[in-house]
Amino acid sequence: MCVARQDGNGRSGSVEREAGADVVLGPAEDGASSSALDVLRRVWGYEHFRGDQARIVDTLVGGGDALVLMPTGGGKSLCYQVPSLVREGTGVVVSPLIALMADQVDALEALGVRAGFLNSTQSPAQRRETEAAYLSGELDLLYLAPERLKVPDTARLLDGGTIALFAIDEAHCVSQWGHDFRPDYLALSVLSERWPGVPRVALTATATAETRTEIADRLQLNEALHVVADFDRPNxxxxxxxxxxxxxxxxxxxxxxxxxxxxxxxxxxxxxxxxxxxxxxxxxxxxxxxxxxxxxxxxxxxxxxxxxxxxxxxxxxxxxxxxxxxxxxxxxxxxxxxxxxxxxxxxxxxxxxxxxxxxxxxxxxxxxxxxxxxxxxxxxxxxxxxxxxxxxxxxxxxxxxxxxxxxxxxxxxxxxxxxxxxxxxxxxxDPPESWDGTVPAQKLLSTLVRLERRGQRYGAGHHIDILRGNASQRVTRLGHTDVSTFGIGTDLSETEWRGVIRQLLATGLLTVQGEYGTLCLTETSGEVLRGERTVRLRREAPRAARAGGRGGRAAKAPAAELPAPAADLFERLRAWRAATAKEAGVPAYVVFHDATLRAVALASPTTTADLGGISGVGAAKLERYGDGILAAVAAHSG
Structure with a gap:
C-alpha cells in the first residue's frame, strides 16, 4: 500500500510564551489538518489524535520545528511518522537504537508504510538497496544512527533525495548533564546548518526544564514549538x-x-x-x-x-x-x-x-x-x-x-x-508511619564524633555494633567497648538502625567517603547534635512486607475485566496472533496490540466492514490480517 502525498498547512493555537519558544503544557484541544487525520485513519486505524499530537503534527506539516517531551507510550512516533507521510519526500529519523531499527521498520511495513534503515548491521548489498530506494523516492521513512551523519557519504546521499523532515529520537542523549549522554548527538546541529529549510522535531520521554533548555540550545530549537505533555502514567x-x-x-x-x-x-x-x-x-x-x-x-x-x-x-x-x-x-x-x-x-x-x-x-x-x-x-x-x-x-x-x-x-x-x-x-x-528519630540520630552522630576524635572512621555495621552493645571481636580489639555510646541503642534492632543511617544519608545529615564507604559528619550534623533540628524518619515496614507481601494493587491481566465470553475470545485471538507473528518472524504487537484485540473481542465482528471500524485496524492490516482474525472470531462463535 502506498500512501498518497498531500501538502498541508500548519495551524496556530493558544500557547504560553517561554524563553522565546512556544510552550504547550497538557492536552491540546484543537484538531489536526484533514490531510493528517486522513493518514492517521487510513494507515493506523485511529479516529483522532491524542492530547498534543495534533498540534505537533500540524506544526511539522506546515514546515515548523518542534521540541517534544512526551512520556513513554504517549505516542511520540506518530508525531513524526504522520507528517512524513503527508509531506513530500522521506522522513529521516535519527535514532541511537540500532538493535531495534529492524523491528521498527517491520512494524511500519505491517501498516503499509515504506520504511528502511541504514546502520552497521547491514551488508553492503542491503545498504545499497536501501540507498537506492531513498534516492528514487520509494521510502516514506528512513532510520539512521547518529554517527552516520558524520560520514560525508551519508550527507551526500541525503542531498540526493527529498527530505520531508528530520526527527531526532531520544533527544535527551544530547544533554551532557543527562543520564544517557551520547557524544554523537552533539554533531546533530549540522541538520539545521546543512538543511535549513527542512523541519526538525526532537523528541524525548525524559527531561527536566534544565535538560530541555540544553536540548534546545544544542539542537538550535529555541524558536521551535515546545510541547511538554503530561508526564503522568496513571496506569x-x-x-x-x-x-x-x-x-x-x-x-x-x-x-x-x-x-x-x-x-x-x-x-x-x-x-x-x-x-x-x-x-x-x-x-x-x-x-x-x-x-x-x-x-x-x-x-x-x-x-x-x-x-x-x-x-x-x-x-x-x-x-x-x-x-x-x-x-x-x-x-x-x-x-x-x-x-x-x-x-x-x-x-x-x-x-x-x-x-x-x-x-x-x-x-x-x-x-x-x-x-x-x-x-x-x-x-x-x-x-x-x-x-x-x-x-x-x-x-x-x-x-x-x-x-x-x-x-x-x-x-x-x-x-x-x-x-x-x-x-x-x-x-x-498503605500510608507509612513517621516517627521522631532525633534521639537515635543524636546517638549515632555522637558515636561518629567520638571516633573521629580518635582519628578513626568506620562503616555502618561497626557503628551499629557499638550502639547495640555488640562486643564483637573487632569492636573489642579496637577498644570501642569503652566508647561512651557503647550499648545505648539497644532499643532499636539492627534493621531499624540501618534504616536510620540510610535516611540520614538520604537527607544529607551523614555522608560517606573513601573506597570502603566510611560514615562521616556533614555541615548539618551539628544542628541535630545541638538540638536545633528535629529528625523525622520513615518507620521501617514489618519483615513480611519487606519480603514481598503485597503493598499495592496487583496489575490485572488484559483480559481480566472482560466479560467471560469476550475474555475467551480474547485468548483465542492472542493465540492466533502468536502463531501469525511467529510465521512472519515479527513481534506479536506488530500484528496487533492487546488493546485492539480487546476491542475485537468485545465487538465480535462478522464482516470486514465491522472489523475495519475498530480502532487500531488500518487499511493495510485489514487487508493482511482481516480474513484470519474474522476466522478466529467465527470459530469461537461456532
Missing amino acids: ITYRIVAKDNPRAQLLAFLRGEHAGDAGIVYCLSRASVEQTAAYLTDQGIPALPYHAGLDREVRARNQARFLREDGLVMVATIAFGMGIDKPDVRFVAHLDLPKSIEGYYQETGRAGRDGQPSTAWLAYGLADVVQQRRMIESSDGDAAHRRRAAQHLDALLALCETVTCRREQLLAYFGQPGTGACGNCDTCL
Whole structure:
C-alpha cells in the first residue's frame, strides 16, 4: 500500500510564551489538518489524535520545528511518522537504537508504510538497496544512527533525495548533564546548518526544564514549538520497598502479582544480572540476561525472544530498554537504586505502554545509598559534575524516603507541581508511619564524633555494633567497648538502625567517603547534635512486607475485566496472533496490540466492514490480517 502525498498547512493555537519558544503544557484541544487525520485513519486505524499530537503534527506539516517531551507510550512516533507521510519526500529519523531499527521498520511495513534503515548491521548489498530506494523516492521513512551523519557519504546521499523532515529520537542523549549522554548527538546541529529549510522535531520521554533548555540550545530549537505533555502514567503503580533478601522479595512479588507476565528487572552489575536471571529460571520463572558484556549475538537473540514471546522476564543493566516498543510489559523492577529520577522514570516507563495496569517496583537499602555516594565521590568528573550527580541522587533518595504520594513528588520533579495524591502508589494505598528519630540520630552522630576524635572512621555495621552493645571481636580489639555510646541503642534492632543511617544519608545529615564507604559528619550534623533540628524518619515496614507481601494493587491481566465470553475470545485471538507473528518472524504487537484485540473481542465482528471500524485496524492490516482474525472470531462463535 502506498500512501498518497498531500501538502498541508500548519495551524496556530493558544500557547504560553517561554524563553522565546512556544510552550504547550497538557492536552491540546484543537484538531489536526484533514490531510493528517486522513493518514492517521487510513494507515493506523485511529479516529483522532491524542492530547498534543495534533498540534505537533500540524506544526511539522506546515514546515515548523518542534521540541517534544512526551512520556513513554504517549505516542511520540506518530508525531513524526504522520507528517512524513503527508509531506513530500522521506522522513529521516535519527535514532541511537540500532538493535531495534529492524523491528521498527517491520512494524511500519505491517501498516503499509515504506520504511528502511541504514546502520552497521547491514551488508553492503542491503545498504545499497536501501540507498537506492531513498534516492528514487520509494521510502516514506528512513532510520539512521547518529554517527552516520558524520560520514560525508551519508550527507551526500541525503542531498540526493527529498527530505520531508528530520526527527531526532531520544533527544535527551544530547544533554551532557543527562543520564544517557551520547557524544554523537552533539554533531546533530549540522541538520539545521546543512538543511535549513527542512523541519526538525526532537523528541524525548525524559527531561527536566534544565535538560530541555540544553536540548534546545544544542539542537538550535529555541524558536521551535515546545510541547511538554503530561508526564503522568496513571496506569503504573509505584512501589518502593526496603531491601531484605532482594531476590527472594523479587520472587515473591512476581509470583504474587505478576505470574506469567512479561517484565524487566534492572540490576546495577553484569554479575548481578546473570545471577538473578539464573535464580529466577531455577525458580520456574523464564528469564533471560542482557548486558553489554554478553556476545552481540546472544544479546540480539535474547532481545528478539523477549519481544516475540509472551511471559518472558528480561534481567538487564540499563544497556537494555531504550526504544523497546513492547506494549504488554506488565512490570519493571529495580534490584538496585538508579542514579537519578530521570533514569528511574524512563526505565519504569517501559511498563504498561498499552495503558493497562502495571507496576514499577524498587527494592532499596542502605548499601545502595553508600554505593551511589561512593561512586559519585570517586568519579572522574570535575567538582561541578560530582555536585550535579549528587543533586540527582538526592532527588531520587527523597522520592524513596517520602511519606507522601510518590507520583505527586515524581511529577513535581518534572515541573508538574500540585497534582494531588494519586491513590495508586504504595504511600497512598498503605500510608507509612513517621516517627521522631532525633534521639537515635543524636546517638549515632555522637558515636561518629567520638571516633573521629580518635582519628578513626568506620562503616555502618561497626557503628551499629557499638550502639547495640555488640562486643564483637573487632569492636573489642579496637577498644570501642569503652566508647561512651557503647550499648545505648539497644532499643532499636539492627534493621531499624540501618534504616536510620540510610535516611540520614538520604537527607544529607551523614555522608560517606573513601573506597570502603566510611560514615562521616556533614555541615548539618551539628544542628541535630545541638538540638536545633528535629529528625523525622520513615518507620521501617514489618519483615513480611519487606519480603514481598503485597503493598499495592496487583496489575490485572488484559483480559481480566472482560466479560467471560469476550475474555475467551480474547485468548483465542492472542493465540492466533502468536502463531501469525511467529510465521512472519515479527513481534506479536506488530500484528496487533492487546488493546485492539480487546476491542475485537468485545465487538465480535462478522464482516470486514465491522472489523475495519475498530480502532487500531488500518487499511493495510485489514487487508493482511482481516480474513484470519474474522476466522478466529467465527470459530469461537461456532
